[in-house]
Amino acid sequence: MRVHTTDLLTVSEVAHRSGFAASALRFYEREGLLSATRTSGGQRRYQRNVLRRLAFIRAARNVGLSLEEVAAALATLPDRRNPTRADWTRLSRSWRGRLDDQIAALSKLRDGLDSCIGCGCLSLKTCAMSNPGDRAAMAGAGAGHLPRLLRRP
Ligand code: FES
Structure with missing residues (x-):
């Protein structure tokens, strides 16, 4: 699927909409929980569905999962795609x-x-x-x- 550059979000847009600090976004990227492309000037750009991934990370952290456990949960998703509602149901069931x-x-x-x-x-x-x-x-x-x-x- 082709991604138009207008579909991409800047760090500040993602930070504003997700409630995570820009430093947290960089940290999660370093830890492999998020990915971002770079502009020719080296600035990060995120696909819109990163917001869903961040919501998942926040929910998992609220439950008390460590970073390693969040990464392991995300790694169970085919092709490392973002969690769907069904994924959330499956994963969160085991957290009860x-x-x-x-x-x-x-x-x-x-x-x-x-x-x-x-x-x-x-x-x-x-x-x-x-x-x-x-x-x-x-x-x-x-x-x-x-x-x-x-x-x-
Ligand atoms: S500090 Fe109060 S029981 Fe130990």
């Missing part, structure tokens, strides 16, 4: 359990917060904030035993 786990982990954290505001113990063994549910007690001391969703850097 993940959201349930996050909600459960955050609920545990909130319950710990109720009992520890200002306590400051940060005990590796018994802290309700760094060790909610005392998970580490089952496997030894250390934050490495926290639920994965609460170990984000």
Whole structure:
């Protein structure tokens, strides 16, 4: 399919319409999540459907997917095309359990917060904030035993 140059969007147009900063667009391109062509002057130009891809990236990040996971999800699309409604349904279905786990982990954290505001113990063994549910007690001391969703850097 032939793409007319008037169908192409500039960085600022994409940034304005997607809500992502221009630096984020450059970053996602470097990471292989987006692609852009260049004008003869070296300026980036994006096809309009990049907006759908960016909406997908934002939704996936909101669910808590890492950049690598977003890239892996996009890589399951044939020919690396942009996600359709059906793709979104398929991919997002598998994220429901993940959201349930996050909600459960955050609920545990909130319950710990109720009992520890200002306590400051940060005990590796018994802290309700760094060790909610005392998970580490089952496997030894250390934050490495926290639920994965609460170990984000
Ligand atoms: S900081 Fe309050 S229980 Fe650890």
